Amino acid sequence: MQYIDLTHAFTPNMPVYPGDSPPTLTQTGFFEKDGYNDFHISTGMHVGTHMDSPLHMLENGKRLSEFPVEKFFGKGHLIDARKKTINASLLRNKEISEGDIVLIMTGFYAKFSERQYYEKYPEIEENFANKIVELGVSIVGMDTPSPDRVPFKIHKILLGSDVLIIENLANLDKLSKTLGQNGQFRVIALPTKFAAEAAPVRVIAEIC
Amino acid sequence: MQYIDLTHAFTPNMPVYPGDSPPTLTQTGFFEKDGYNDFHISTGMHVGTHMDSPLHMLENGKRLSEFPVEKFFGKGHLIDARKKTINASLLRNKEISEGDIVLIMTGFYAKFSERQYYEKYPEIEENFANKIVELGVSIVGMDTPSPDRVPFKIHKILLGSDVLIIENLANLDKLSKTLGQNGQFRVIALPTKFAAEAAPVRVIAEIC
Numbered sequence: 001m002q003y004i005d006l007t008h009a010f011t012p013n014m015p016v017y018p019g020d021s022p023p024t025l026t027q028t029g030f031f032e033k034d035g036y037n038d039f040h041i042s043t044g045m046h047v048g049t050h051m052d053s054p055l056h057m058l059e060n061g062k063r064l065s066e067f068p069v070e071k072f073f074g075k076g077h078l079i080d081a082r083k084k085t086i087n088a089s090l091l092r093n094k095e096i097s098e099g100d101i102v103l104i105m106t107g108f109y110a111k112f113s114e115r116q117y118y119e120k121y122p123e124i125e126e127n128f129a130n131k132i133v134e135l136g137v138s139i140v141g142m143d144t145p146s147p148d149r150v151p152f153k154i155h156k157i158l159l160g161s162d163v164l165i166i167e168n169l170a171n172l173d174k175l176s177k178t179l180g181q182n183g184q185f186r187v188i189a190l191p192t193k194f195a196a197e198a199a200p201v202r203v204i205a206e207i208c
Numbered sequence: 209m210q211y212i213d214l215t216h217a218f219t220p221n222m223p224v225y226p227g228d229s230p231p232t233l234t235q236t237g238f239f240e241k242d243g244y245n246d247f248h249i250s251t252g253m254h255v256g257t258h259m260d261s262p263l264h265m266l267e268n269g270k271r272l273s274e275f276p277v278e279k280f281f282g283k284g285h286l287i288d289a290r291k292k293t294i295n296a297s298l299l300r301n302k303e304i305s306e307g308d309i310v311l312i313m314t315g316f317y318a319k320f321s322e323r324q325y326y327e328k329y330p331e332i333e334e335n336f337a338n339k340i341v342e343l344g345v346s347i348v349g350m351d352t353p354s355p356d357r358v359p360f361k362i363h364k365i366l367l368g369s370d371v372l373i374i375e376n377l378a379n380l381d382k383l384s385k386t387l388g389q390n391g392q393f394r395v396i397a398l399p400t401k402f403a404a405e406a407a408p409v410r411v412i413a414e415i416c
Contacts, residue, residue, distance in 0.1 A: 005277045010402045025404060028252070031267045036360075038264070039404040042250040044236070049401070056246070059239045069213045069412055152244070190398040190410035193257070194218045196233060196247040202398035202410070204277055 004178060006103075006141075006203040007049040008112065008170045016047050017145060018118055023047050045198035051139075051189065052165040056197040057155045062162065065195045071164065074101035074138045076187040076205060078176060081122070082107040088127040091135070098136030101187040105172040109143035112168070123148045129157040139189055141166030141203065166201060175205050184208065212386060214311075214349075214411040215257045216320065216378045224255050225353060226326055231255050253406035259347075259397065260373040264405040265363045270370065273403045279372065282309035282346045284395040284413060286384060289330070290315040296335040299343070306344030309395040313380040317351035320376070331356045337365040347397055349374030349411065374409060383413050392416065 008014065012025045021044065029038030046052075054061025075097070079090050081104050096102065104124070111117040121144035129147070132140055140147070140158060145167055148154035158165055166189060179185060184207070191201040216222065220233045229252065237246030254260075262269025283305070287298050289312050304310065312332070319325040329352035337355070340348055348355070348366060353375055356362035366373055374397060387393060392415070399409040 001281075003277045003281065005401075007401045009273045010400060025402060036265055037267075037269075037405045038252060038254070039402070039406070040250070040252050041402065041404070042248070044246060044248050046246070057244055059245075061245075065217045069211045073209075073211065188396060188398070190396070190412065192218060192400055192408040193213075193215045193410060194233060194247070194249065194408075196249070197245045198247070200400040200402075200408075202401060204398065 002178065002207040004171055004175050004205040004207070006169045006171050006175065006205055007201070008168055010048045010200060014048055015113060015117060020044055020047065045196055046167070049166065049168045049170065049201060049203060050198050051191045051201040052155070052159065052167065052198045054159040054162060057152060057159050061159060063195050063197065064191050064199050065193045071138055072189050072191070074099050074187055076100070076185045077102045078172065078179065078183065079104045080176065081105060085125065086122060086128050087125040088131040090128065091131050096135045096137065099138050101139045101141070101189065102132060102137050103169065103172060103187065104140065104142040105176060106142065106144055107173065109170055109172065118145050121145055124154050126153065126157065129154045132163060133157060133161040137163055139164045139166060139187070141169050141189070143169045143172050166203060169203060178207060210386065210415040212379055212383050212413040212415070214377045214379050214383065214413055215409070216376055218256045218408060222256055223321060223325060228252055228254065253404055254375070257374065257376045257378065257409060257411060258406050259399045259409040260363065260367065260375065260406045262367040262370060265360060265367050269367060271403050271405065272399050272407050273401045279346055280397050280399070282307050282395055284393045285310045286380065286387065286391065287312045288384070289313060293333065294330060294336050295333040296339040298336065299339050304343045304345065307346045309347045309349070309397065310340060310345050311377065311380060311395065312348065312350040313384060314350065314352055315381065317378055317380065320378070326353050329353055332362050334361065334365065337362045340371060341365060341369040345371055347372045347374060347395070349377050349397070351377045351380050374411060377411060386415060
């Protein structure tokens with residue numbers, strides 16, 4: 001079994017969505033003085049590799065803590081969307097079944113620390129999102145900050161059908177290079193069990 | 209495949225270690241006014257179901273974000289320690305191998321919301337911790353707030369050998385009832401990738 005970590009490390013100097021306050025991760029206990037080290041975190045949910053739940057965009061949507069854990073495991077599909085328009089044609093000829101997890105590789109994650117990461121990321125087209133819903137996909141993840149921009153129509157299509165969204169994925173190129181010819185892998189995407197509209201998530205690709 | 213979630217939900221009113229500030233999970237965006245819902249979290253790491261890393265008790269110990277993800281997957285062993293002294297005899301006749309994950313069921317998690325949860329939890333004896341290290345166990349988890357009390361000798365034995373610790377597990381009784389006669393299961397314990405001494409962790413038992 002081989003594992004690939006698709007998660008950015010959460011550090012205080014990681015980039016944030018324009019206008020959002022940066023997270024703080026502050027040392028509050030010090031070994032020399034206290035006999036132990038302790039940290040304290042203060043952050044919004046939409047920073048680093050995180051998962052959006054329907055409550056984020058829907059008045060009475062579900063919180064992340066309300067989903068059964070089965071939702072977070074599924075057969076993975078890596079969609080190569082580098083330098084391509086992200087529309088439904090990219091899903092053609094893929095054997096995607098209900099409960100599967102789709103990861104979109106735009107290559108944009110390499111710009112994670114650059115300003116243009118949040119300014120110029122590619123969006124997902126509406127017919128792609130509708131096809132994802134039609135197929136019964138469990139989770140859609142991407143190596144960009146968001147599937148769309150204001151007024152967040154794609155977010156609403158996906159979350160409106162309880163398709164969870166993972167933003168700011170890392171290492172999709174590594175996954176792509178590691179996959180065998182059959183391309184088979186499993187995704188395990190476990191969010192913290194926060195009773196909230198989103199949460200940090202640890203995302204692992206498991207290759208047999 | 210059957211999954212059991214061994215994680216307490218993270219809510220602002222969850223109990224905390226005596227003396228620690230309670231976490232806050234505050235709504236900062238409101239659908240009616242803002243068009244979306246947002247939450248903000250402020251918390252120490254040692255609340256709810258969380259994982260301790262060596263840095264917590266060792267001056268130059270590793271942060272949680274420094275471990276390869278293989279560390280978080282392993283064959284599970286459920287040790288029934290209800291109404292028993294937690295010493296090395298409980299590990300006898302178990303086929304525990306290097307990289308396995310040991311979960312200690314004291315039954316104490318049922319008191320999670322009661323005051324005595326933090327006051328009267330059972331401790332792990334030194335010979336149990338030494339045996340865990342000798343066997344090369346990857347992670348030890350328990351349904352109590354801590355394996356020990358000040359001066360945290362057990363913490364230091366375990367973390368000193370890079371054995372990670374999970375505290376405040378839930379649903380071990382459910383796991384016990386669900387396991388087949390062979391008792392086989394796998395543990396997947398994915399912490400958030402915080403560059404810190406500990407972090408919230410989502411812990412799943414996977415039964416084939």
